[in-house]
Amino acid sequence: MNNLVETDLLVIGGGAAGLCAAAEAAGAGAKVLVMESDLHAGGQLVKQTHKFFGSKDEYAGTRGFKIADILMDEIKSLGDKVEIRTNTTVTGFFHEDGVYTAMEGEESYYRVKAKKTIMATGAQERMILFPNNDLPGVYGAGAVQTLMNLYGVVPGKKVVMVGAGNIGLIVSYQLMQAGVEIAAVIEAMPKVGGYWVHAAKIRRLGIPILLRHTIIEALGDTTVTGVVISEIDDKFHPINEPVKIDCDVICMAVGLTPTTEMFWMAGADMRYVPQLCGYVPFRDKTMRTSNPDLWVAGDAAGIEEASAAMVEGRIAGLSAAKALGYPVDDRKFHEFWARLEHLRAGEVGTKILSGISQVMVDGWEA
Structure with missing residues (x-):
């Protein structure tokens, strides 16, 4: 050339x-x-x-x-x-x-x-810092869409979605369509950031949207086996007892x-x-x-x-x-x-x- x-x-x-x-x-x-x-x-x-x-x-x-x-x-x-x-x-x-x-x-x-x-x-894609965020099984939402919609590969069996903007809501719905379980969508803000029509679609499927929650750490030795989340206050400080959720994928849709x-x-x-x-x-x-x-x-x-x-x-x-x-x-x-x-x-x-x-x-x- x-x-x-x-x-x-x-x-x-x-x-x-x-x-x-x-x-x-x-x-x-x-x-x-x-x-x-x-x-x-x-x-x-x-x-x-x-x-x-x-x-x-x-x-x-x-x-x-x-x-x-x-x-x-x-x-x-x-x-x-x-x-x-x-x-x-x-x-x-x-x-x-x-x-x-x-x-x-x-x-x-x-x-x-x-x-x-x-x-x-x-x-x-933006990512956020938390312990073990480099474990295999932590994905950006764009990577998940690439795997599923371009190559026909599901990223895992059970996903925790971080972020309730349009991307997080849409990818959650697409994961459900592909047969993947969504354990929860967590969102640090006090309201859903995406269009309500997208939020309503996943709520009708029984997916909980946990507002004012954030990720504390990913669990697992060689791959993701779960996640610890916590409710947060107006200053984004954790309150109440942290909650553990079993999952094999943490999908980041944080902007x-x-x-x-x-x-x-x-x-x-x-x-x-x-x-x-x-x-x-x-x-x-x-x-x-x-x-x-x-x-x-x-x-x-x-x-x-x-x-x-x-x-x-x-x-x-x-x-x-x-x-x-x-x-x-x-x-x-x-x-x-x-x-x-x-x-x-x-x-x-x-x-x-x-x-x-x-x-x-x-x-x-x-």
Whole structure:
């Protein structure tokens, strides 16, 4: 393989945001290269067997893995305008010559020169500290979804789920569908963090949701054999007697953090924003960062639903194509932002908008 690959637009990350960015930019005429570290494009969508909420434009009522197929069909319809390289990790950025380095598989290492770049690098799972949290049998919820929904492998027989956000509730239901017993869902906060419809589904199946509870330690010598949990007070201090639950899997669904290391390397201005769950880049209404050749989209811009990631991807793709000199219809920006506003309506959206306001700037539009 040629040691230097050149393209109009490099999209780092082939998930919901990255695929939509690639489709929008290529539709305007740009030559796009998508690099995805997984063995397949689609990101988290390919693991999602539940039907999406959101809006008709973002495929509400469609299962996540079906949405991935729809986006891939859109990419294929663009012919050779989009190239997707899977099993490929972008490993660095060098300011001296504006070159990225990439590793494809375990053998092929090469450089990439792009006129513009969209980073749709997604998020990584958070974990919490407790004794024996390194025992085999302690999983992140994303790993459990990968095992079950991609490879058809159940992680164990009896699970304690830590976290009652949407991911914890949805994965609990999927585990039950696969014949795995859920001993309990524990949540440190005083209320369920996910949508009530997801909580109601697992409660109807008899799964207890224990609010104001946390994990004290994992039990077992070589693998997980149980867990000790405790009720906690307003200051998250354990109260009452700890309770032991037998299980062979502890599944952690305690949130996500934007994956933003490459933004630091590329010199983008960054800020820690709790409402967006970590450090994220400053951006304008076109999703362009302080680096004039770099855009952000999806969970790397702040943790949200996949529906919002798809719209942000389209905004970034359209803007990057415009910056490259391709003709675009500016009215589409207004349409996409109207769709985002619709998706961000409600209590959850208020929190997200308060976070975005801390990193949104008026300058440097494409």
